[in-house]
Amino acid sequence: MTEQVVGAAEELRGYDPRTGAEVGSPVPATDPATLDAVARAAAEAAGPLAALGLPERAGLLRAVATALREHDAELIALADAETALGSPRLPGELARTAAQLELFADAVEEGSFCEATVDLPDPGATPPRPDLRRLLLPLGPVAVFAASNFPFAFSVAGGDTASALAAGCPVVLKAHPSHPVTSVRTGEVVAAALAAAGAPAGTFAVVHGEQAGRDLVTHPAITAVGFTGSLGGGRALFDLASSRPDPIPFYGELGSLNPAVATPAAVAVRGAEIAKGFVGSYTMGSGQFCTKPGVLFLPTGHALAEALVQASRAATVAPLLNARIRAGYDAGVRELAAVPGVRPLLAPSTVDGPGFGANPALLAVDVPTLVGHADELLRECFGPVSLIVEYADADELLRAIELLPGSLTGTIQGEESEPELPAALLEAFTERAGRVLWNGWPTGVAVSWAQHHGGPWPATTAPLFTSVGVTAIRRFLRPVAYQDVPDSLLPAALQDANPLGLPRRVNGVPTDAPVTRPDRAPAPIEAGPPTRAATGTNPLINAGTGGEG
Structure with a gap:
């Protein structure tokens, strides 16, 4: 069972985010x-x-x-x-x-x-x-x-x-x-x-x-x-x-900004749909998803401001998870809004009353402002806020994207009929994100073989790996190579006969067949595995555990 610690100095308490009231009994901290x-x-x-x-x-x-x-x-x-x-x-x-x-x-x-x-x-x-x-x-x-x-x-x-x-x-x-x-x-x-x-x-x-x-x-x-x-x-x-x-x-x-871009053609074809989808994504889970789109690039003259504001006001935003997150959100969103050149489409506001409630906020800048204040603006603010960045043309957009830090995701809202911009965006986001989306939104991460939930720093410390x-x-395995080890001493997974029946790569070719060597007869596969008590060791390493895998 889970360790229950007594006599520890520190205690942890749960709180109801709706009311701020304590929940359940205190949980003692684990002593050294x-x-x-x-x-x-x-x-x-x-x-x-x-x-x-x-x-x-x-x-x-x-x-x-x-x-x-x-x-x-x-x-x-x-x-x-x-x-x-x-x-x-x-x-x-x-x-x-x-x-x-x-x-x-x-x-x-x-x-x-x-x-x-x-x-x-x-x-x-x-x-x-x-x-x-x-x-x-x-x-x-x-x-x-x-x-x-x-x-x-x-x-x-x-x-x-x-x-x-x-x-x-x-x-x-x-x-x-x-x-x-x-x-x-x-x-x-x-x-x-x-x-x-x-x-x-x-x-x-x-x-x-x-x-x-x-x-x-x-x-x-x-x-x-x-x-x-x-x-x-x-x-x-x-x-x-x-x-x-x-x-x-x-x-x-x-931490991850998860930038999204809507191209001029996409805005012209389905601007209202993009506005609705974006607001639903950045306010999902009260903006407390690691894949929240924290930046949306829109072409100058997009005419979506009113739709974005109305959708944000209508969004259902549950209380934030704890007092620390709420305090961090309140401070962070006001710092963003105070940056020179930032325009509040939906200004930050405080929720009065008990609990850890928060209101959505939506801010806007142009690319020159973003370039001049990149360190202040291009950082994650955990909670229901996002930044609209308005770009004049494709060159200005691509220059702005070069400033972006590594992210878990990069999203393109585009049209295949556009001549060059979607391909350039795909290349730019491939360099800066672990998952690149086309005409979707990043919140919601499928659990599958092909999924990658990671990205360049600061999204993760190890961009080669995924956590989903x-x-x-x-992440939790290490490779070991065995050179010229006799078959009888090899790990079972590597023996000629492949007693575990694992899929393997032999001389570069995927196969689950036994290895046949002219200088070594294939080892026989035993009829049944011995018990764990008989081997007492890792079945991937030791012989005689046929039929597994």
């Missing part, structure tokens, strides 16, 4: 001794967890998905009390969380995530090639930091947890203080499901508190970190991870 014990338990679990067969590992993920669905009403009620996200948002998010666990389970059973690769010896190559075989293996215990804005999908049982477990790594989850009661109960559900499904003790735990988070990043048992949160907090933890005696990977999703989609598993 308990944090150390949790991390050491995760280290002890790493070997036994990696030793589970791929079907068993997939079963752990499916067990968690089933448990979340079985406790959905209870968990949704707790999350609503602490986030005010309501229905249909929370039921949909919990369903997404369970579904992504099952998607990772499917990927584990399919087995290609291991990237088993065999290059047979070739003495005639220049230089001569030895027998080389390569495999991805679990890193070890992973620290995961939950996000405030998704109490399920990016929290205790979210994508970082799912992908780390799928990789075969124990997880120590640092709960977000915005929903501590939800985190405690979700952690209990996850831990119980894993234990009942046969996970080794120490496979999963939840810790609480800022100091616990810092201690977790620097603990010698932790081998990687997954983080979703603010630029400032993420950078501080990134620096801690990098300054360790043994630096570890820090996969942080930090099946390939998120790659």
Whole structure:
């Protein structure tokens, strides 16, 4: 079960964003001794967890998905009390969380995530090639930091947890203080499901508190970190991870402007539709999505100001998640509005009354103003605000886009009939974003094999990787190559006979067939796998676990 800490000085409280009132019992912060014990338990679990067969590992993920669905009403009620996200948002998010666990389970059973690769010896190559075989293996215990804005999908049982477990790594989850009661109960559900499904003790735990988070990043048992949160907090933890005696990977999703461009032809054909879609996207989730379009480029003379303002005033904006976010939004939007040359289409205003309510705001500038104040204007403001940038022509637009920092997404609202501009925008956004959209809006991230949720700094600390989609598993694996190792000593995934039945690449060709070598007879495939007690080691590494994958 999730660790319950007693006697800690710090306590975390949930608050109802609608009223500001306290929710549930206080959750004590995890003290250093308990944090150390949790991390050491995760280290002890790493070997036994990696030793589970791929079907068993997939079963752990499916067990968690089933448990979340079985406790959905209870968990949704707790999350609503602490986030005010309501229905249909929370039921949909919990369903997404369970579904992504099952998607990772499917990927584990399919087995290609291991990237088993065999290059047979070739003495005639220049230089001569030895027998080389390569495999991805679990890193070890992973620290995961939950996000405030998704109490399920990016929290205790979210994508970082799912992908780390799928990789075969124990997880120590640092709960977000915005929903501590939800985190405690979700952690209990996850831990119980894993234990009942046969996970080794120490496979999963939840810790609480800022100091616990810092201690977790620097603990010698932790081998990687997954983080979703603010630029400032993420950078501080990134620096801690990098300054360790043994630096570890820090996969942080930090901040993103997610620029969008509407071309002149698109505005002429469907300007009203673009205005409505944009407002729906930047106010979705009260502007607290990491993919919120924070900048929209429109051609000068677009005549959409009134439509944008009316749609923004009509948007339903729920309270912000906590007092800190509301204070940051109020300060940030007023700082943007105070920049010389900024015109308020919908001026910032304060919501009177209890809770953490916020009103949408919409600001406008021209490109010369943006160029003159890029440092002040091109930064994320978390909440329901966006900036309209009006450009005179294509050259001015493309010069402005060169100023943009890295983002998770870049959106083009265009028409294929335009001669050159859409292609130039596609190239520009490909350099600056991890996902480029055509005639859509970035809020809403599908969980799939092809998804990429990442981007150049400051969107993420590691633009080569994604935090959403099946390939998120790659963050928590490391490659090992074996040269001229006898077949009987090779990992099972790399043996000639391919006893696990994994998809592999042999001499560059994808196949799941056994390897036939003139100097080595294929190893026989045993009729059935021995028990885990008989092998006691990673089935990807050791022989004799035929039939898995």
